[in-house]
Amino acid sequence: MQRLYRNCYAMDRKCYEEYGLTEDLLMEHAAEGMARQIRERFDAGARVLIAAGPGNNGADGITLARLLQGRYDVRLSLPLGAKSAMAKLQLERARKVGVPLAEAVEAAECIVDALFGAGLSRPLSEEITALVERLNDLEGFKLACDIPTGLDERGVPSPVAFRADLTVTMGALKEALYLDAAKEYVGRIECVDLGVERLLYEEESTTYLLEESDFLPPLRRDRPSAHKGSFGHAAVFCGEKEGAGILAGSAAARFGAGLTTLVIHEKLSAPPAFLMLSTTVPPRATALAIGMGLGEYFEEELLEKEVVDSSLPVVLDADAFAKPELLQIVHQENREVVITPHPAEFARLWKYLMKEELSVEEIQENRFELARRFSARFPRIVLLLKGANPIIAHLGELYVNPLGTVALAKGGSGDVLSGLIVALLAQGYEALDAAIQGSLALALAARSYEGADYSMLPTDLIERLGSLSSEE
């Protein structure tokens, strides 16, 4: 797990005030971090085009030009000149070592975007937009300095933003790089130390980035005398769209629940043989999941009695967010509760609980902030806000999972996720751990799928659950 920050200003200040470092020193490390990435990828003589802006992001780029000059065929483009004091100083140094200025943007094996970073404060002009488009159209490897040009401090992209293969970010990881929309632009992300170890640079944070190594597969069955009752009993409500409930139930069984029952309204056509059926929650159930394909089958009274009045850990998903009777659960703060809305469902939930209308676009642009606000209002509830980079919120802390792939963009992935979470709740995991591990398992299962990304089925995910490891 790594820490994420809204910005690095306070930590930069600490470097100056407490550690006696200078801006110059920090910048040298920033540029050296980029140079290292380039040296690892390109032989001497390769052409490197660096587009540098007027501020300190540009100054990082100009410093990089100096570091590479002599070994590479460097071209430095300064479309807006050098304006900050550091940019001017770095340009003077770059000139002295003979860095050539590019008249126009020209083809290169490596293209570095150092136009704007953390300081982007207004929309890109037409001239810069056209420049970024030209850079995007070039064929070479694309490296963004700190933050791709065009992403604002939240990570919201301008209509045109630099599309990087690699973003080398300075000092610490920023939330903006992990907004869903930013995933189109950032490419791989590497963080560079700025003259002190990251441990000394970083301050406390309440936001974390999940990594592959955080995944712990469900407990192995290492007690030979154990029986099915030792691994919990997941009860999954299976409603109108019965496929959703069957997927969730199958995922729960595959992810280790000792018993899984589909709670149904009437007979199912052909449930998998390993799932049991019941019209009520079995008395020995240890966790519930409800909402996936639920529709209108179940009477309100039954839901109240079997789900709301129960104290069992519960996952609420999909249609559950359209049922006020089920949403009472969000106020049951002594219960293990995981809610897994996608942005449109979160909008509906927000309106109901917070009495405020939000569009899906507003939610997507402010995912971190809204997840924080939700958690401040309902601290005990575990929120898993779905998206390209799902955010899990609990007690004011956020956990971001960047590991999922676009292969998951298919109906049924969310049903599998609910199944994973309820399987872990049934086995006794706390809600936060169940949400984190379920989310990681889903992402790792998708990454281990070898077919074309458009072809993955939810059942492919379920198949892979038995062989997941964090080394994948």
Ligand SMILES: NC(=O)C1=CN([C@@H]2O[C@H](COP(=O)(O)OP(=O)(O)OC[C@H]3O[C@@H](n4cnc5c(N)ncnc54)[C@H](O)[C@@H]3O)[C@@H](O)[C@H]2O)[C@@H](O)CC1
């Ligand atoms: N301690 C530090 O401050 C460090 C800063 N570093 C670099 O400095 C960057 C931040 O530098 P700055 O704060 O100077 O910010 P930027 O260089 O990102 O941009 C600020 C400059 O661009 C102008 N500007 C903003 N939006 C514009 C727009 N749409 N069109 C035209 N001009 C626009 C501003 O007026 C200002 O002159 C970081 O992203 C990072 O690359 C690194 O060198 C590490 C240390």
